[in-house]
Amino acid sequence: MGRISRTRSYAIMSSIQQNQQQQPCVTCTTFNILAPIYKRLNHEDQSCRESNYKACWLARNQSILDWLLYERSSIICLQEFWIGNEELVSLYDKRLGAAGYVNFKLGRTNNRGDGLLIAVQKEYFKVVNYKELHFNDCGDRVAQLLHVELAFPFSQCQNSDIRKQILIVNTHLLFPHASSLCLVRLHQVYKILQYVESYQKEYQLKPLPIMLCGDWNGSKKGHVYKFLRSQSFVSSYDAAHHYTDADAHKWVSHRNHHGNICAVDFIWLLNPDKYQRLLKISWSEAVFGMFKDLLRRASLTERDAFSFLKVDNENCITYSGFCEALKQLNLIGHCHGLSVEETKDLWVQADINGNGVIDYKEFLQQIWNPEGSYQRDDKKNWQHDDEANENEEEQTIGFNVKDAVLFPPEVEKGRWPKHYSLSDHARLTVVFSPTTTKMPSHAPK
Numbered sequence: 001m002g003r004i005s006r007t008r009s010y011a012i013m014s015s016i017q018q019n020q021q022q023q024p025c026v027t028c029t030t031f032n033i034l035a036p037i038y039k040r041l042n043h044e045d046q047s048c049r050e051s052n053y054k055a056c057w058l059a060r061n062q063s064i065l066d067w068l069l070y071e072r073s074s075i076i077c078l079q080e081f082w083i084g085n086e087e088l089v090s091l092y093d094k095r096l097g098a099a100g101y102v103n104f105k106l107g108r109t110n111n112r113g114d115g116l117l118i119a120v121q122k123e124y125f126k127v128v129n130y131k132e133l134h135f136n137d138c139g140d141r142v143a144q145l146l147h148v149e150l151a152f153p154f155s156q157c158q159n160s161d162i163r164k165q166i167l168i169v170n171t172h173l174l175f176p177h178a179s180s181l182c183l184v185r186l187h188q189v190y191k192i193l194q195y196v197e198s199y200q201k202e203y204q205l206k207p208l209p210i211m212l213c214g215d216w217n218g219s220k221k222g223h224v225y226k227f228l229r230s231q232s233f234v235s236s237y238d239a240a241h242h243y244t245d246a247d248a249h250k251w252v253s254h255r256n257h258h259g260n261i262c263a264v265d266f267i268w269l270l271n272p273d274k275y276q277r278l279l280k281i282s283w284s285e286a287v288f289g290m291f292k293d294l295l296r297r298a299s300l301t302e303r304d305a306f307s308f309l310k311v312d313n314e315n316c317i318t319y320s321g322f323c324e325a326l327k328q329l330n331l332i333g334h335c336h337g338l339s340v341e342e343t344k345d346l347w348v349q350a351d352i353n354g355n356g357v358i359d360y361k362e363f364l365q366q367i368w369n370p371e372g373s374y375q376r377d378d379k380k381n382w383q384h385d386d387e388a389n390e391n392e393e394e395q396t397i398g399f400n401v402k403d404a405v406l407f408p409p410e411v412e413k414g415r416w417p418k419h420y421s422l423s424d425h426a427r428l429t430v431v432f433s434p435t436t437t438k439m440p441s442h443a444p445k
Contacts, residue, residue: 025402026124026150026432028236029073030213030267032172032254032425033064035080035114036088039424040257051082061088064422065095067407072099073429076119077213079172081105084113092117106132109140116214118146118170126151128165129203133195135188138181138336139174143192143214145199146170150397150434162436163208163396167196171214173224175256183290184336185217189224190283193231197279207272209399215425219262220248223293227286232274236267236430240404253406253426255416267430271398273437284349285370287331287338292368294329302368306360309367317358319347399432 036057039050050057068076076096082088083105096103096119107115120127129147150164169192173185196210212233218224220235237243243250253265270276295305311321323343327333332343350358350366358366410417411426 024434026075026399026434027071027073027429028075028077028168028211028213028267028432029068029071029427029429030077030079030170030215030265031064031068031427032079032215032265032423033061033081034423034425035082036060037082037084037113038080051085057082057088058091060422061091065092067422067427069095069099071429072121074121074124075168075211075213076101076117077168077170078117078119079170079215079425080114081117082113083107083115083117084111102127104130104144104146106142106144108142109134109136112140116142116144116170116172118144118168120146120148120168124151125149131195131199133192135191137174137184137187139184139188141172141174141188143169143171143188143195145196147199147203163206163394165205165208165397167199167208167210169196169210169212169214171212171216173215173217175217181336182218182223183287183331183338186223186227186286186290189216189227190279190286193279206394206396208396209272210268210270212266212268212270214266215254215264216266217264219264220245223286223290226289227282228268230277230282230285231270231279232276233268233270234401236269236401236432237404237406237428239269239401240430249414250412251406252411252414252416253428255424257424261411261414261416265425265428267404267428269399269401269432271437272396273398280345281349284346287342287346288350288367288370291326291329291331294331302364305368306363309358309363315359317363319356322347322350322358395436395438398435398437400435401430402433403431405429 036051037049039057040046040048041050041053041056042048050060081092084107089105093103100121100123101119102122103117103119105115105117107113125148127146128149131145131147133143133145135141135143146168148166148168150166171188171192173188174181176182176185192212199205210233212228216224220238225235237251238247248263252261252263254263255261292305295308300308306317309321309325310317311324323332326338326343330337332338338346348354350362352362352366406412406426406428408417408420408426410420
């Protein structure tokens with residue numbers, strides 16, 4: 001951990017010996033390692049999987065571990081970990097354990113065979129708590145939440161009063177095999193953020209850094225990305241390279257089974273001093289964004305969209321017309337759709353004056369262009385307490401993104417290498433430089 005250097009292979013090395021002249025850093029790696037039960041060895045015979053050939057999957061996973069232990073990241077988050085195979089699990093436990101890591105594993109529900117693994121270096125982290133989240137949806141997906149405290153000294157954090165805790169989340173969202181499943185992925189992220197929020201309230205935690213790691217199965221153009229951005233999360237790789245939303249084509253991290261390449265692997269960072277929009281408001285915006293996108297694909301203008309929604313009334317939208325439109329867009333009426341409660345919440349969000357109907361002005365402000373209706377200075381929509389005495393401050397740790405590297409290096413230029421065989425995903429490693437942040441002492445828990 002500590003001294004960081006970029007090698008020819010573009011991997012990040014973290015030396016065990018601290019360089020006294022440099023500030024130590026926290027490094028985090030996320031990697032979908034492609035479970036052998038999914039790795040196809042013969043594209044003409046879909047049943048021919050790597051899991052049937054021990055020598056193949058064993059050699060590949062030994063190579064994966066070689067790379068992980070060469071980098072020695074402080075935090076390792078793996079997806080598609082073949083948790084159903086005892087020999088492979090034992091391999092990772094032994095090698096990571098011998099290198100000083102403590103491991104936490106979680107299989108997908110319904111015995112899918114694969115799952116997640118988080119490993120953190122015991123020398124540098126004290127584990128405070130570990131939790132598991134089961135989405136209980138059609139994808140049998142899960143998430144891990146690891147609450148840790150930094151156990152090594154930082155030069156700017158010698159004061160024992162400085163809070164040095166972090167929440168780390170590892171997940172692998174559903175692959176959108178059909179357009180209706182995009183809503184499922186949005187649901188999964190919503191559940192994660194709800195769980196993180198409830199965890200902080202249950203344990204009365206003050207604001208602390210949150211890292212969301214994993215395979216999100218969605219790109220920078222997708223609704224999941226926009227949803228997380230609306231909650232003030234920052235894509236660490238993009239921050240390191242000063243990329244904007246317009247630079248989505250500049251890097252990729254996955255070649256899927258259709259042969260398409262895309263950027264789906266992220267390490268998201270939320271620092272404790274960042275204001276967060278109320279989660280339910282961000283959720284409503286995200287769903288209305290999906291709604292708007294579906295109508296635009298049908299080449300509907302805002303006037304056409306309003307007419308589509310009002311259905312049974314000449315001048316305004318009624319709840320029954322609203323529900324009918326959502327059903328036609330395949331957002332409700334099936335097991336993957338919005339629940340009755342969620343649909344009602346959306347309606348309440350859109351019906352500003354609560355008169356039971358939505359006129360054209362409300363439609364534009366709340367549905368068609370919701371981002372414009374919530375200004376960042378609208379204090380009622382933000383989670384920090386404005387009545388806090390700003391003169392009473394306490395310090396907590398935060399992080400700056402110092403560097404971020406994808407391997408193999410070709411993916412950093414938007415290309416997928418022909419002879420890369422470790423996985424169908426790139427490995428993402430981010431270097432975080434710790435900093436201290438002053439927080440109002442009465443900030444909400």
